[in-house]
Amino acid sequence: MSDQDKKTDTIKQDNGKLSAAEKQARLAEALRANLRRRKDQARERKTTPTADGNDT
Template identity: 60%
Template structure:
């Protein structure tokens, strides 16, 4: 085998890093959406308990 055959294709590491970066971003966005949903549900429950309905 030659050195050329043992090497990974160029750009593979970069693409893998980009995919990991994108996956991390997606995970952060998903967590932010869940936190937002929890906050909105809590606010809706509070409005229901106090009788407010400002929407």
């Protein structure tokens, strides 16, 4: 294997790791956004009375 091939393999591996780290960051942000949205929805349900008058 030539030096150029070794460098190419290293770059591919580094890009793969970087891509995985970026994916983790995107997933973490999506989870935070989903949690915020769900909390907002729960607050809305808590403050808005139901249509039939029951507060359950």
